[in-house]
Amino acid sequence: MATKLFLILFISILSVDSFSQKGNIEGLITDADSRTPLNGATINIAGNKGDNSDMFGKFSIPAVNPGSYEIIVSHVGYKTEIIPVEIKPNLISSINVNLRKSNLDLSEVRVDSKKSSGISNIGAVDIRLRPVNNSQDVLRIIPGLFIAQHAGGGKAEQxxxxxxxxxxxTDIAITVDGMPVxxxxxxxxxGYADLHFLIPExxxxxxxxxxxxFTGKGNLATSAYVDFSTKDFLDNNIIKVEAGQFNTQRLMGMVKLFNKTTEKHRQQFYVASEYSSTDGYFESPQDFHRFNLMGKYNAWFGNQSQLTITASTFDSKWLxxxxxxxxxxRAGIINRFGAIDNTEGGNTSRTNVSVKFNKQWKSNWKTTDQLYFSRYKFNLYSNFTFFLDDAMNGDMIQQQETRNIFGYTTTAGKSYLLGNKKAIIDFGAGFRYDDVMDIELAKANRTTFYNSIQKGDVKELNSFxxxxxxxxxxxxxSLNTGLRYDHFIFKYKDELAGATDFSKxxxxxxSPKLNxxxxxxxxxxxxxxNGIGFHSNDTRVILNNAAEDILPKVFGSDLGVILKPTKNLILKTALWHLYSEQEFVYVGDAGVVEPSGKSRRMGIDFSARYQFNKWLFGDLDVNLTKARAIGxxxxxxFIPLAPAFTSIGGLTAKTKDGFSGSLRYRFIDSRPANETNSVRADGYILIDMVAAYRLKKFxxxxSLENLLNRxxxxxxxxxxxxxxxxxxxxSxxxxTPGSPRFFKAGVSFIF
Structure with missing residues (x-):
């Protein structure tokens, strides 16, 4: 009986007013300057009815009662437009809206009812407010995320x-323009994620x-996912020169090499490059050097298809x-910027090529196809234990690998009416293949190779x-449901064991989802x-015959609310819970497999964004977490190094006179460093400042990092x-000591 009542209620929701003579609205949202479609615009009509524009700038709102209305079209970073429209019975009313870029105004930011958590509104605000001073700042955009660099600036951040x-x-999936990092x-x-090939600008x-x-996110997307999108089109060319303390220099340029716009087509090819070097603040110079180069071609053919070709490369070396x-x-053997072994460091490089094609078909299906390739090299020297294992030569280890990554992703989606209610269905499939050659852990230093601890070849295929x-x-x-299947093939050939073939x-x-x-x-x-996610484990775990534990699941739930109590204030808070299964983990620094037990994490996230006036903004993020091992x-x-209390926030000013500035803090509380909480990792609070002034083309x-020199x-x-x-x-x-007060100045030429 209860089942029948539920079905009757469900059908009635879908079919209510289905026989009324209502009209539909559809339209196209474009950038007024570039004439390209705008993805993610919010369209509202008649109270809470609305839609978001898709990748082709298109939207549709079904089942609108006949009458005269005003459509409100908004997009973060654009001036809101209000368009009158007349809805007639059983007819489609079409509108085209060109949005012009403008200064950020929180009164034009709306709570996004179509997104699963609405957090994208906050992200869109932050990327336009917070100064991106370096590649690390790019990751700090995510509320509650903290990073730590502990290997001379060239290693991926913790x-x-x-x-x-x-x-x-290990537990965050990061992509750049759809390509996995x-x-x-x-x-x-x-899950090592080196984002240094991304030029922040x-x-x-x-x-x-x-x-x-999130159904479209698979391996590693357990705590979060992050998708970086680089500019499709440059409005201006820019050359930037920066210099700072500790012999720090940086040169960056972005230049349009080809730019053509017609009534129906838009094409552009631009290149961006960056060179960075520094000695760092340690007694022993880091001798850090990094070179980045990127080229991107983007073409719109009408508003129905888009072709994007991106290529990038970077090379980095450091001590x-x-x-x-x-x-x-404490004993005065070294000061806090000294070293027991100052010969650590390494070198790494990565070259990427990606081809992506978006198409809207006459049948209203929208498809995306992306093919990508990466060539990657990595070589790292580390000494964590000094003379624990080798009293004569020391404990320096070398980790190295060379890999090729091939990947392909295809998606197809379509909006349709279920009764008179709008529905969208998306299908996705693809694969990623990693061919890793000579992946090695060795006892070695810069001048002498002693012996290999682990060495072999890895082949790993993830199809989904x-x-x-x-x-x-x-x-x-709104209801969102999803179902995802991932299949892995792990292969490893152990060269030290004399293997002639791959173990497999x-x-x-x-992974089901329900939101x-x-x-x-x-x-x-x-x-x-609600959802289930997972992260894979290292292929070498199979050497321990732990195949049943190499795809441990994470079960999660978030209960949240987003509020906009006034036109210039956005609030978001969420209660969340994550449960992680037992797993076996390969420890790359030791070449051993260790068990990691079940764990539970729960917490509260709070975010606020406030606009004081036309030029002054404030933001605040507070995150409380309890993380414990089960059993x-x-x-x-206690879970070592799990943050329990973090917070970031600040004030940002942007005036019409060309001045902009930011005063920000970041805080992380002291936390357990081991399972018994008998050893603690010290917390910190830091204040950073950035100021800029635009004078015509300059x-x-x-910038001042660690303003108070803590x-x-x-x-x-x-x-x-x-x-x-x-x-x-x-024990x-x-x-690794954090940076003392660090001053940097720069000048940009914009043309």
């Missing part, structure tokens, strides 16, 4: 988010969300002073398919997200080590 020590990317079965650590949008709730033991500093369904149950309720394992996993949202008006949205005794169940910038520890680990003169090893905090 990431912390939602109670995870993500290491270098993370490296699976990496020589240093699973090329970033146009940052799409992100937290939790395993590092590594983590230093607390006892050596998914279906995602969105249904607008009413003007207020296969494994598949299913519900309720938006009574344009100022309030409630949502409940361990109380007091022995822009002058000043002593702080950037990366911290509870490590057992032995100094050369010590008879016995000691304590080892850390």
């Amino acid at each position: 990431i912390f988010l939602r109670g995870f020590d993500i290491d270098h990317g 993370n490296m699976v079965s990496h020589a240093h650590g699973q 090329t970033v146009e949008k940052v799409g992100f969300d937290k939790g395993p709730y 590092a002073s590594g983590q230093v033991p607390d006892r050596a500093i 398919l998914y279906v995602n369904q969105n249904i607008e149950l009413s003007d207020k309720f 394992q296969k494994k598949g996993t299913v 519900i949202s309720y938006s009574p008006n344009q100022k309030v949205k409630l949502y409940l997200n 361990e005794a109380k007091g022995e169940n 822009e002058f910038t000043l 002593e702080w520890r950037e990366a911290q680990f509870d490590t057992e080590s032995r100094l050369q003169f010590e008879p016995n090893p000691v 304590e905090i080892h850390y």
Whole structure:
């Protein structure tokens, strides 16, 4: 009986008013200057009815009562347009809207009822407000995400988010223009995500969300995903020169080499390049050098198809002073910027090519096809334990690999009417193939090779398919369901064991999603997200016959609300919970497999964005987390380095006279460094400042990091080590000191 009542209610929701003589609205949203379609514009009519423009700038709103209306079209960074429209029974009313760019105004930002959590509105605001001073700042856009660099500036940053020590990317999926950044079965650590090939000034949008709730996101997308999109078109050319303390220099340029616009077509090819170098603030110079080069061709053919070809390369080399033991500093053996072994460091490079084609067909299907290739090299020297294992030669290790990545993704989506309710269905499929050659962990230093600990070849294939369904149950309720299947083939040839062929394992996993949202008006949205995600483990885990645990699942739920109580204030808060299964983890620094037990994380996220007046903005993010291992005794169940309390915030000014500036803080509380909480990693609070002034074709910038010159520890680990003169090893905090006050100035020529 209950089932029948539910079916009757469901059908009535879909069919209510279905026999009324209503009209439909459809239209196209474009950028007034570039004449290209605008993705993500918000279109509202008659209270809570509305839609978002798709990648082709198109939208549709079905089942509108006949009458005269005003359509409100808004997009972050554009001036809102209000368009009158007359709706007639059983007819389609078509409108085209050209939006012009303008200064950010929070009064024009609306709560996005079509998104699963609406967090994209906050991301769109932040990318236009927060100064992106370096490639690290790009990741800091994500609320609650903290990073730590501990290897001379060339290594991928250590990431912390939602109670995870993500290491270098194990539980966060990062892409740039649809191409994965993370490296699976990496020589240093699973999911290693080196984002340094991305030139910060090329970033146009940052799409992100937290939790395993999104069907299009697969491997590693457990705590969050981040999608960086580079600029399709440049409005201006720019040449930038920067210099700072510690012999720091940077030269960056973005130039249009080809630009053609007609009434129906728009094409542009631009190149961007960057060269950075610094000695760093350590006693031993880091001798850091990095070169980046990127080219991007983008073409719109009418408003029905888009071709994008992107190629990039980067090369980096550096020295590092590594983590230093607390006892050596207390004893006066070294100061906090000294080193026990100053020969750490490495070199890395990556070259990428991507071809992407978007097409809208006459049948109203929209498709995206992307083919990509990456060539990657990595070589890293590290010494975490000094003379613990080798009292004569030291414990320096070398990790290296060379890999090729091939990938292809295809998606197809269509909007349709279910009764008189709008629905969107999306299908996706693809693969990623990693061919890793000579992946090695060795006992070696810069001059002498001693022996290999692990060495072999890895071949890993991840193929996937998914279906995602969105249904607008009413003007207020939306339902999103999804089902994803990922299949892996892991192969490893152990050269040290004399293997002549690859050992092999296969494994598949299913990831369902269910998200519900309720938006009574344009100022309030409630949502409940539920989903199962996963991250794969290193292919070398199969050497431990742990195949059943190489795709551990993460079960998550988010209950959140987004409010816009006034026209210049946006609030967002969420209660969340994540449960992680038992797994076996390959430890790249030791070449061993270790068990990692079940764990539970829960917390509260809070974000606020406020506009004081036309030129002054404020933002605040606060994140509280409790992370514990399951099945361990109380007091022995802490998760090392899991942040419990973090916060970032600041003030940003942007005036019509060309001045802009930002004063920001970042805070992370002290946290357990081991399972018993007997050793703690110190927290810190830092203040950074950036100022800029635009004078015609020139822009002058000043930045001060760690304005108050606080002593702080950037990366911290509870490590057992032995100094050369010590008879016995000691376990304590080892850390990389954070930067002292750092001043940098720059000038840009814009033409």
